[in-house]
Amino acid sequence: MSTSQSASGSQLNFLTASIADLESRLTLLNLQPRDQANTVDGRDVVAGLKQTKKTLPPKYFYDDRGSELFEQICTLPEYYVTRTEAQILQEAASEIAQLTGSCELVELGSGSSTKTRFLLDAYRDQHCLDQTIPFAYAPIDVSGGILKESAIDLLRQYPSLQIRGLIGTYEQGLQNLPPALAPHRMICFLGSTLGNLNAKECQQFFDQIRSALQPGDYFLLGIDLQKSSQVLEAAYNDVQGVTAAFNLNMLRHLNWRFQADFNLEQFEHFAFYNRRYQQIEMHLRSLCDQTVNLAALDVSISLAAGETIHTEISRKFDLEQLPLLLGPSSGPKWLKSRKIWTDSQKWFGLALCQAVLE
Ligand SMILES: C[S@@+](CC[C@H](N)C(=O)[O-])C[C@H]1O[C@@H](n2cnc3c(N)ncnc32)[C@H](O)[C@@H]1O
Known part of the structure:
Protein backbone atom coordinates (compact mmCIF):
# COMPACT_ATOMS: atom_id res chain seq x y z
CA MET A 1 0.00 0.00 0.00
CA SER A 2 1.40 3.41 -0.95
CA THR A 3 1.82 6.11 1.67
CA SER A 4 -1.00 8.19 0.21
CA GLN A 5 -3.30 5.13 0.17
CA SER A 6 -2.56 4.35 3.83
CA ALA A 7 -3.00 8.03 4.72
CA SER A 8 -6.43 8.21 3.08
CA GLY A 9 -7.29 4.81 4.62
CA SER A 10 -6.54 6.00 8.13
CA GLN A 11 -8.30 9.29 7.42
CA LEU A 12 -11.36 7.26 6.41
CA ASN A 13 -11.11 5.22 9.63
CA PHE A 14 -10.88 8.41 11.61
CA LEU A 15 -13.97 9.81 9.88
CA THR A 16 -15.93 6.59 10.27
CA ALA A 17 -14.94 6.26 13.92
CA SER A 18 -15.86 9.85 14.53
CA ILE A 19 -19.31 9.50 12.93
CA ALA A 20 -19.94 6.30 14.92
CA ASP A 21 -18.86 8.15 18.05
CA LEU A 22 -21.19 11.07 17.30
CA GLU A 23 -24.06 8.67 16.64
CA SER A 24 -23.46 6.83 19.90
CA ARG A 25 -23.77 10.08 21.84
CA LEU A 26 -26.81 11.49 20.02
CA THR A 27 -30.51 10.59 20.22
CA LEU A 28 -33.05 12.68 18.34
CA LEU A 29 -36.78 12.25 18.72
CA ASN A 30 -39.19 14.05 16.40
CA LEU A 31 -42.42 14.74 18.30
CA GLN A 32 -44.09 16.64 15.48
CA PRO A 33 -46.96 14.87 13.76
CA ARG A 34 -46.51 14.24 10.03
CA ASP A 35 -50.02 15.18 8.94
CA GLN A 36 -49.96 18.89 9.76
CA ALA A 37 -53.42 19.85 8.53
CA ASN A 38 -55.36 17.83 11.09
CA THR A 39 -53.19 18.67 14.03
CA TYR A 62 -39.05 29.11 12.83
CA ASP A 63 -38.52 27.03 9.73
CA ASP A 64 -34.87 26.64 8.60
CA ARG A 65 -34.85 30.09 7.02
CA GLY A 66 -36.51 31.67 10.09
CA SER A 67 -33.90 30.13 12.39
CA GLU A 68 -31.15 31.43 10.11
CA LEU A 69 -32.67 34.94 10.16
CA PHE A 70 -32.99 34.82 13.95
CA GLU A 71 -29.28 34.00 14.18
CA GLN A 72 -28.59 37.11 12.08
CA ILE A 73 -30.82 39.20 14.35
CA CYS A 74 -28.72 38.07 17.33
CA THR A 75 -25.66 39.74 15.79
CA LEU A 76 -27.32 43.08 14.92
CA PRO A 77 -25.99 46.18 16.70
CA GLU A 78 -29.55 47.21 17.65
CA TYR A 79 -30.41 43.79 19.15
CA TYR A 80 -28.81 44.18 22.60
CA VAL A 81 -30.71 41.11 23.95
CA THR A 82 -28.34 38.34 22.87
CA ARG A 83 -25.03 39.98 23.67
CA THR A 84 -26.26 41.25 27.06
CA GLU A 85 -27.52 37.83 28.11
CA ALA A 86 -24.36 36.17 26.73
CA GLN A 87 -22.19 38.42 28.87
CA ILE A 88 -24.22 37.64 32.01
CA LEU A 89 -24.07 33.91 31.28
CA GLN A 90 -20.35 34.02 30.64
CA GLU A 91 -19.77 35.68 34.01
CA ALA A 92 -22.28 33.58 35.99
CA ALA A 93 -21.91 30.10 34.47
CA SER A 94 -19.35 28.68 36.94
CA GLU A 95 -21.28 30.00 39.90
CA ILE A 96 -24.52 28.51 38.51
CA ALA A 97 -22.86 25.09 38.14
CA GLN A 98 -21.47 25.34 41.68
CA LEU A 99 -24.88 26.28 43.08
CA THR A 100 -26.76 23.48 41.32
CA GLY A 101 -24.15 20.72 41.47
CA SER A 102 -24.35 18.05 38.82
CA CYS A 103 -27.31 18.56 36.49
CA GLU A 104 -28.59 17.44 33.14
CA LEU A 105 -29.29 20.58 31.10
CA VAL A 106 -32.62 20.73 29.29
CA GLU A 107 -33.11 23.75 27.05
CA LEU A 108 -36.43 24.98 25.72
CA GLY A 109 -36.18 26.76 22.34
CA SER A 110 -32.49 25.91 22.15
CA GLY A 111 -31.94 27.24 18.59
CA SER A 112 -28.19 27.29 17.87
CA SER A 113 -27.36 26.67 21.58
CA THR A 114 -24.67 29.36 21.24
CA LYS A 115 -25.00 30.97 24.69
CA THR A 116 -25.65 27.57 26.26
CA ARG A 117 -21.98 26.79 25.64
CA PHE A 118 -21.01 28.96 28.62
CA LEU A 119 -23.11 26.66 30.80
CA LEU A 120 -21.87 23.53 29.05
CA ASP A 121 -18.27 24.65 29.69
CA ALA A 122 -19.03 24.94 33.40
CA TYR A 123 -20.81 21.55 33.66
CA ARG A 124 -18.06 19.90 31.55
CA ASP A 125 -15.53 21.16 34.12
CA GLN A 126 -17.58 19.50 36.88
CA HIS A 127 -17.69 16.29 34.84
CA CYS A 128 -13.89 16.42 34.38
CA LEU A 129 -13.43 16.57 38.15
CA ASP A 130 -15.73 13.59 38.67
CA GLN A 131 -16.21 11.37 35.62
CA THR A 132 -19.08 9.50 37.31
CA ILE A 133 -21.19 12.64 36.83
CA PRO A 134 -22.85 12.32 33.41
CA PHE A 135 -22.45 15.30 31.09
CA ALA A 136 -25.80 15.49 29.32
CA TYR A 137 -27.88 18.00 27.39
CA ALA A 138 -31.46 17.79 26.09
CA PRO A 139 -32.27 20.57 23.60
CA ILE A 140 -35.94 21.04 22.67
CA ASP A 141 -36.96 23.08 19.63
CA VAL A 142 -39.69 23.17 16.96
CA SER A 143 -37.06 23.98 14.36
CA GLY A 144 -35.54 20.58 13.64
CA GLY A 145 -32.86 21.74 11.17
CA ILE A 146 -31.04 24.06 13.57
CA LEU A 147 -31.45 21.63 16.47
CA LYS A 148 -29.74 18.81 14.50
CA GLU A 149 -26.99 21.08 13.16
CA SER A 150 -26.13 22.50 16.56
CA ALA A 151 -26.30 19.06 18.23
CA ILE A 152 -23.63 17.74 15.85
CA ASP A 153 -21.52 20.84 16.38
CA LEU A 154 -21.79 20.45 20.17
CA LEU A 155 -20.84 16.76 20.08
CA ARG A 156 -17.68 17.70 18.18
CA GLN A 157 -16.89 20.51 20.63
CA TYR A 158 -17.55 18.42 23.77
CA PRO A 159 -16.21 14.87 23.32
CA SER A 160 -17.87 13.55 26.49
CA LEU A 161 -21.29 15.15 25.98
CA GLN A 162 -24.44 13.02 25.51
CA ILE A 163 -27.29 14.76 23.66
CA ARG A 164 -30.93 13.72 23.72
CA GLY A 165 -32.70 16.20 21.43
CA LEU A 166 -36.46 16.57 21.13
CA ILE A 167 -37.96 18.21 18.03
CA GLY A 168 -41.30 19.69 19.01
CA THR A 169 -43.04 22.36 21.04
CA TYR A 170 -42.13 23.20 24.64
CA GLU A 171 -45.22 21.31 25.77
CA GLN A 172 -44.42 18.21 23.67
CA GLY A 173 -40.80 18.28 24.82
CA LEU A 174 -41.62 18.65 28.52
CA GLN A 175 -44.15 15.83 28.32
CA ASN A 176 -41.67 13.49 26.64
CA LEU A 177 -38.50 14.10 28.64
CA PRO A 178 -36.63 10.85 29.19
CA PRO A 179 -35.61 10.06 32.80
CA ALA A 180 -32.75 12.37 33.87
CA LEU A 181 -29.22 10.96 33.53
CA ALA A 182 -27.86 13.16 36.33
CA PRO A 183 -29.13 13.49 39.92
CA HIS A 184 -30.88 16.74 38.97
CA ARG A 185 -32.20 18.59 35.96
CA MET A 186 -31.90 22.23 35.08
CA ILE A 187 -34.42 23.48 32.53
CA CYS A 188 -33.09 26.59 30.76
CA PHE A 189 -35.29 29.10 28.95
CA LEU A 190 -33.03 31.79 27.55
CA GLY A 191 -33.31 34.72 25.13
CA SER A 192 -36.37 36.12 26.95
CA THR A 193 -38.47 33.78 24.83
CA LEU A 194 -40.84 33.79 27.83
CA GLY A 195 -41.82 37.28 26.64
CA ASN A 196 -43.56 35.70 23.63
CA LEU A 197 -46.18 34.20 25.96
CA ASN A 198 -49.12 36.25 27.21
CA ALA A 199 -50.01 36.20 30.92
CA LYS A 200 -52.34 33.19 30.61
CA GLU A 201 -49.90 31.20 28.44
CA CYS A 202 -47.18 32.09 30.93
CA GLN A 203 -49.13 30.53 33.81
CA GLN A 204 -49.79 27.35 31.79
CA PHE A 205 -46.12 27.26 30.84
CA PHE A 206 -44.97 27.49 34.47
CA ASP A 207 -47.42 24.71 35.41
CA GLN A 208 -45.73 22.53 32.76
CA ILE A 209 -42.28 23.46 34.09
CA ARG A 210 -43.29 22.59 37.65
CA SER A 211 -44.67 19.23 36.50
CA ALA A 212 -41.46 18.41 34.62
CA LEU A 213 -39.21 19.20 37.61
CA GLN A 214 -38.59 17.04 40.66
CA PRO A 215 -38.12 18.78 44.02
CA GLY A 216 -34.55 20.10 44.11
CA ASP A 217 -34.35 20.51 40.30
CA TYR A 218 -33.57 23.91 38.78
CA PHE A 219 -35.01 26.34 36.24
CA LEU A 220 -32.83 29.02 34.64
CA LEU A 221 -34.74 31.88 33.08
CA GLY A 222 -33.43 34.78 30.97
CA ILE A 223 -35.77 37.80 30.83
CA ASP A 224 -35.53 41.09 29.02
CA LEU A 225 -36.13 44.06 31.32
CA GLN A 226 -37.94 47.33 30.80
CA LYS A 227 -35.94 50.15 29.28
CA LYS A 316 -40.53 43.38 28.93
CA PHE A 317 -40.30 42.49 32.58
CA ASP A 318 -39.47 43.97 35.93
CA LEU A 319 -37.22 41.90 38.21
CA GLU A 320 -39.46 42.71 41.17
CA GLN A 321 -42.31 40.95 39.31
CA LEU A 322 -40.42 37.67 39.24
CA PRO A 323 -42.13 35.93 42.20
CA LEU A 324 -45.50 36.95 40.75
CA LEU A 325 -44.42 35.74 37.32
CA LEU A 326 -43.30 32.35 38.65
CA GLY A 327 -46.82 32.13 39.98
CA PRO A 328 -48.48 30.22 42.78
CA SER A 329 -48.24 26.48 42.75
CA SER A 330 -51.12 24.53 41.23
CA GLY A 331 -49.85 21.48 43.14
CA PRO A 332 -47.40 20.82 45.96
CA LYS A 333 -44.38 22.13 44.00
CA TRP A 334 -43.26 25.76 43.95
CA LEU A 335 -40.62 27.57 41.94
CA LYS A 336 -38.46 29.71 44.20
CA SER A 337 -35.98 32.26 42.90
CA ARG A 338 -32.50 31.43 44.31
CA LYS A 339 -30.25 34.02 42.69
CA ILE A 340 -30.58 36.73 40.04
CA TRP A 341 -27.82 38.15 37.88
CA THR A 342 -28.07 41.26 35.76
CA ASP A 343 -25.83 43.52 33.66
CA SER A 344 -24.53 46.96 34.66
CA GLN A 345 -27.37 48.76 32.82
CA LYS A 346 -29.99 46.36 34.26
CA TRP A 347 -31.21 45.63 30.75
CA PHE A 348 -31.47 41.87 31.14
CA GLY A 349 -31.99 39.46 34.04
CA LEU A 350 -30.99 35.85 34.55
CA ALA A 351 -32.80 34.05 37.37
CA LEU A 352 -31.88 30.70 38.87
CA CYS A 353 -34.99 29.13 40.40
CA GLN A 354 -35.48 25.85 42.22
CA ALA A 355 -38.47 23.53 42.51
CA VAL A 356 -39.34 23.07 46.17
CA LEU A 357 -42.05 21.22 48.08
CA GLU A 358 -44.01 23.30 50.56
C1 LIG B 1 -36.19 33.74 20.30
S1 LIG B 1 -35.43 32.25 19.77
C2 LIG B 1 -34.27 31.98 21.10
C3 LIG B 1 -33.17 31.04 20.72
C4 LIG B 1 -32.13 30.84 21.82
N1 LIG B 1 -32.71 30.20 23.00
C5 LIG B 1 -31.53 32.15 22.24
O1 LIG B 1 -31.67 32.53 23.40
O2 LIG B 1 -30.92 32.81 21.39
C6 LIG B 1 -36.72 31.11 20.13
C7 LIG B 1 -36.34 29.65 19.88
O3 LIG B 1 -37.43 28.84 20.35
C8 LIG B 1 -37.93 28.01 19.32
N2 LIG B 1 -39.39 27.99 19.51
C9 LIG B 1 -40.27 29.00 19.29
N3 LIG B 1 -41.51 28.63 19.68
C10 LIG B 1 -41.39 27.37 20.15
C11 LIG B 1 -42.33 26.45 20.71
N4 LIG B 1 -43.63 26.76 20.87
N5 LIG B 1 -41.87 25.24 21.11
C12 LIG B 1 -40.53 24.90 20.95
N6 LIG B 1 -39.62 25.73 20.42
C13 LIG B 1 -40.05 26.95 20.04
C14 LIG B 1 -37.48 28.62 18.02
O4 LIG B 1 -37.33 27.66 17.00
C15 LIG B 1 -36.17 29.29 18.42
O5 LIG B 1 -35.08 28.43 18.26
Missing part, protein backbone atom coordinates in the same frame (compact mmCIF):
# COMPACT_ATOMS: atom_id res chain seq x y z
CA VAL A 40 -53.25 21.25 16.76
CA ASP A 41 -50.77 23.12 14.57
CA GLY A 42 -53.27 23.63 11.78
CA ARG A 43 -56.03 24.46 14.22
CA ASP A 44 -54.05 27.23 15.95
CA VAL A 45 -53.47 28.93 12.58
CA VAL A 46 -57.16 28.79 11.63
CA ALA A 47 -58.27 29.98 15.08
CA GLY A 48 -55.83 32.92 14.97
CA LEU A 49 -56.74 34.03 11.47
CA LYS A 50 -60.48 33.83 12.15
CA GLN A 51 -60.34 36.30 15.04
CA THR A 52 -61.48 39.87 14.49
CA LYS A 53 -57.93 40.95 15.34
CA LYS A 54 -55.94 38.37 13.40
CA THR A 55 -53.01 36.62 15.07
CA LEU A 56 -50.52 33.88 14.25
CA PRO A 57 -48.48 31.91 16.82
CA PRO A 58 -44.79 32.96 16.91
CA LYS A 59 -43.56 29.37 16.63
CA TYR A 60 -44.27 29.67 12.87
CA PHE A 61 -41.33 32.08 12.53
CA SER A 228 -36.46 53.19 27.05
CA SER A 229 -38.92 52.73 24.20
CA GLN A 230 -36.30 54.13 21.76
CA VAL A 231 -33.87 51.30 22.57
CA LEU A 232 -36.67 48.74 22.40
CA GLU A 233 -38.18 49.95 19.14
CA ALA A 234 -34.76 50.15 17.46
CA ALA A 235 -34.09 46.52 18.43
CA TYR A 236 -37.15 45.34 16.48
CA ASN A 237 -36.77 47.74 13.53
CA ASP A 238 -33.13 47.27 12.56
CA VAL A 239 -31.82 49.39 9.71
CA GLN A 240 -30.70 46.37 7.69
CA GLY A 241 -34.28 45.04 7.64
CA VAL A 242 -33.38 41.58 9.03
CA THR A 243 -36.23 41.64 11.57
CA ALA A 244 -38.62 42.64 8.79
CA ALA A 245 -37.43 39.68 6.69
CA PHE A 246 -37.80 37.40 9.75
CA ASN A 247 -41.38 38.58 10.30
CA LEU A 248 -42.34 38.20 6.62
CA ASN A 249 -40.71 34.77 6.48
CA MET A 250 -43.56 33.46 8.64
CA LEU A 251 -45.84 33.82 5.60
CA ARG A 252 -43.39 31.92 3.39
CA HIS A 253 -43.33 29.18 6.04
CA LEU A 254 -47.15 29.00 6.08
CA ASN A 255 -47.18 28.87 2.26
CA TRP A 256 -45.00 25.77 2.43
CA ARG A 257 -46.53 24.13 5.49
CA PHE A 258 -50.19 24.65 4.69
CA GLN A 259 -50.10 25.21 0.90
CA ALA A 260 -51.10 28.83 1.40
CA ASP A 261 -50.76 31.63 -1.16
CA PHE A 262 -49.62 34.63 0.90
CA ASN A 263 -47.93 37.14 -1.42
CA LEU A 264 -45.03 38.54 0.62
CA GLU A 265 -44.95 41.66 -1.56
CA GLN A 266 -48.38 42.58 -0.26
CA PHE A 267 -47.39 42.77 3.43
CA GLU A 268 -45.05 44.93 5.47
CA HIS A 269 -43.32 44.58 8.84
CA PHE A 270 -44.70 46.78 11.62
CA ALA A 271 -43.23 46.76 15.16
CA PHE A 272 -43.77 49.16 18.06
CA TYR A 273 -43.61 49.34 21.85
CA ASN A 274 -47.02 49.14 23.46
CA ARG A 275 -46.40 51.10 26.64
CA ARG A 276 -49.68 50.13 28.28
CA TYR A 277 -48.96 46.40 28.06
CA GLN A 278 -45.17 46.83 28.34
CA GLN A 279 -44.54 44.76 25.26
CA ILE A 280 -43.11 45.03 21.79
CA GLU A 281 -45.71 44.01 19.23
CA MET A 282 -44.80 42.73 15.80
CA HIS A 283 -47.43 42.72 13.09
CA LEU A 284 -47.66 42.07 9.35
CA ARG A 285 -49.67 44.83 7.71
CA SER A 286 -51.65 44.12 4.57
CA LEU A 287 -50.81 46.63 1.83
CA CYS A 288 -54.08 46.10 -0.07
CA ASP A 289 -57.50 44.43 0.13
CA GLN A 290 -56.77 40.77 -0.45
CA THR A 291 -57.93 37.19 0.06
CA VAL A 292 -55.51 34.46 1.05
CA ASN A 293 -56.16 30.72 0.77
CA LEU A 294 -54.61 28.09 3.00
CA ALA A 295 -55.44 25.02 0.92
CA ALA A 296 -54.26 22.34 3.37
CA LEU A 297 -56.43 23.88 6.09
CA ASP A 298 -59.39 24.44 3.77
CA VAL A 299 -59.70 28.07 4.80
CA SER A 300 -59.70 31.49 3.07
CA ILE A 301 -59.24 34.78 4.84
CA SER A 302 -59.87 38.33 3.71
CA LEU A 303 -57.69 41.24 4.74
CA ALA A 304 -58.45 44.91 4.22
CA ALA A 305 -55.70 47.35 3.25
CA GLY A 306 -54.00 48.46 6.48
CA GLU A 307 -55.29 45.50 8.51
CA THR A 308 -52.63 43.65 10.48
CA ILE A 309 -51.86 40.10 11.55
CA HIS A 310 -50.30 40.14 15.00
CA THR A 311 -47.33 37.75 14.90
CA GLU A 312 -45.46 38.30 18.17
CA ILE A 313 -45.46 39.95 21.54
CA SER A 314 -42.20 40.42 23.37
CA ARG A 315 -43.04 41.36 26.93
